[in-house]
Amino acid sequence: MIRSLRLRLAIGASIAIGLVLLVVWLSLSRLFTDYVVGRYRAEMATLVDTIAAQVAVRDGEIVLPREPADPRLNLPAGGRYWQITRDNGAPIRSRSLWDTVIDRDRPSAPHHLGFLEVEGPDGASVLVHQQTLTFGEGPDARRFSVAAGFARGELDDALAAFHSQIRLMLVATAFVLAGAAFLQGAVGLSPLVRLREQAARVRSGEEKDFGSAGPTEVQPLIAEINLLLSEREAALAQARARASDLAHGLKTPLTVIAQLAESLPREERRIALEQVDLVRQRADRQLQAARMGVERMATTSIASLGGKLVNVLRPITAERNVVWEVEIDPSISLDLDPADLAECLGNLLDNAAKWARTRIRLSAEAADGRVRIAVGDDGPGVAEGDREQVLRRGAHGEDTEGNHAASTGLGLAISADIADAYGAVLSLGQSSLGGLEAVLTFDTGGGRRRPRGPA
Structure with a gap:
């Protein structure tokens, strides 16, 4: 069982700070991940729409007369990729895919954050967003799918950079909050320190009670302690008075006994007077203590x-x-x-x-x-x-x-x-x-x- 209030407050504050920062970490990580993924998905959707808008049919085949102008699409492993998959004929691909074909129908293909994950021309992972479209109407309609992708490393690097920064921020926040919790504990417990000092003054006889100063929360405790001290002082005063009365009350009977002892034989008189003197000494000691008035x-x-x-x-x-x-x-x-x-x-x-x-x-x-x-x-x-x-x-x-x-x-x-x-x-x-x-x-x-x- 933990007996220190300061340690209890520190442990409680540490647990609370840890839980809050964990929730903040998870929340911010989720929000930023969703934001970044949404931006990439929007970019890929725009690329798909741009490619779809350029699609034409020549001699019954889907063709792409003009490719998007993004230079990353023309560099092998350039980081941006597209592919048109036709029902008949080989797929049309961006130069950045080089000799890689995006297999959208592979059943075991993994997914990451809602994107199809495939292997790129450089062996690195590529995240793909794809749509199936129809060109034309009726018997002449042609179905095709357009896939647009980007290097997974870009997304991972962006998330890693954010997590690194947010980690530093949360660690700094944890230190600030821990310092604030320690300061709060020190300030909150300072009235108890003053009560301890006041108790030392009461114990040493400098003060009679704890007074009335102190926080509202400890006022009932202070009042009870003051009442206890008052009752103790009254009980001690009464005990001193009774001891003094008892000692004084013994004086006369002892004097009478001493006088009567004078009539006894010599040896019995010596023993009796010795015992009377013994009781008188004890009574004198009690009288001295009572006169000093120091019973606390x-x-x-x-x-x-x-x-x-x-x-x-x-x-x-x-x-x-x-x-x-x-x-x-x-x-x-x-x-x-x-x-x-x-x-x-x-x-x-x-x-x-x-x-x-x-x-x-x-x-x-x-x-x-x-x-x-x-x-x-x-x-x-x-x-x-x-x-x-x-x-x-x-x-x-x-x-x-x-x-x-x-x-x-x-x-x-x-x-x-x-x-x-x-x-x-x-x-x-x-x-x-x-x-x-x-x-x-x-x-x-x-x-x-x-x-x-x-x-």
């Missing part, structure tokens, strides 16, 4: 988003005097949902803020068609054998010093899920600062999000 596909600046996330998390580490280092080229960007990227990168920064001792580094670089975002800290890190495990939901690992619970077991798993949904990769390694380094690797253009389960 757009061209996302890594430096801008990273700066916002660092500003949100910096106060959390202020008491420990943690230094934040941000090394991001402002020109680096990704085409994906900023809210997803904010949640993915925010979890990594949140994890670094939790375990860093004095320094956290956020960096991003673009090379070889990929964007590499790295979050490193100088905390205890994660043992190499546990790095795959901590990317799974609910899993914990040991740090490089052998201590348990080097990660929350949720934030990194969520980031890994989001990265996977966009075809990216989240990998863990040893940071140059001494702790854990989490690296997100995206294709330069980002990508469309694939459906994923709820976090």
Whole structure:
């Protein structure tokens, strides 16, 4: 199945042009052939009439006292021929026939374009037009036939010359029409190109919808797309509001649970407070995403988003005097949902803020068609054998010093899920600062999000 509209139009135009030019070729060829054959037939009929007008009867025999004056009739194989065939006696012939006799009664004689075809004095074909006439009336009437002919080569050359010229003309016409069809396709499809550019601007967040401009034929499509975008924007706004309401709604119950947990035994209190802190972190992440208000596909600046996330998390580490280092080229960007990227990168920064001792580094670089975002800290890190495990939901690992619970077991798993949904990769390694380094690797253009389960 052909998916390209431009190719479909080109094939359709080529077929139409080919059929039209074929009809033109056949029609013009037929018309010109009929015209040329008619001219030769008229010439031969005139020659027959001229000869018949000169016929006389002497001593009971048909004679021709005076021959036509055309010099081609007096030259052997001169190109014009005549012959009078009598009932009694040898035929009377033009000198151009030399010793050739036109046998009009030969049953197997071929015909060409309505003419009898015979062999001429030079071996070439001669096309003959003949008529049977009667001279006189009553018992003295004499029947005879007059044949006039011409070299078939003349007719063939005339038709060949015409066909050669008309062939060149039709080929030139085909090129002109093909160019016109290509131009028509380009002009006709240009509104779709503009719609594609407008779609790119909508996707990057520069425009909210497709506007109202465009050809009449695509206006219904534009209206439907605008309505779809409007409904999607409303649904996203509602989803953000619900996420924010849910996150805020969890604050009070979590505070109450934390207060009640203070009355529990030490070990149970530690477990309960750890779980409360886990839920609170998740709620904070949703609040941050809701506050940013970026829940649709757009061209996302890594430096801008990273700066916002660092500003949100910096106060959390202020008491420990943690230094934040941000090394991001402002020109680096990704085409994906900023809210997803904010949640993915925010979890990594949140994890670094939790375990860093004095320094956290956020960096991003673009090379070889990929964007590499790295979050490193100088905390205890994660043992190499546990790095795959901590990317799974609910899993914990040991740090490089052998201590348990080097990660929350949720934030990194969520980031890994989001990265996977966009075809990216989240990998863990040893940071140059001494702790854990989490690296997100995206294709330069980002990508469309694939459906994923709820976090």
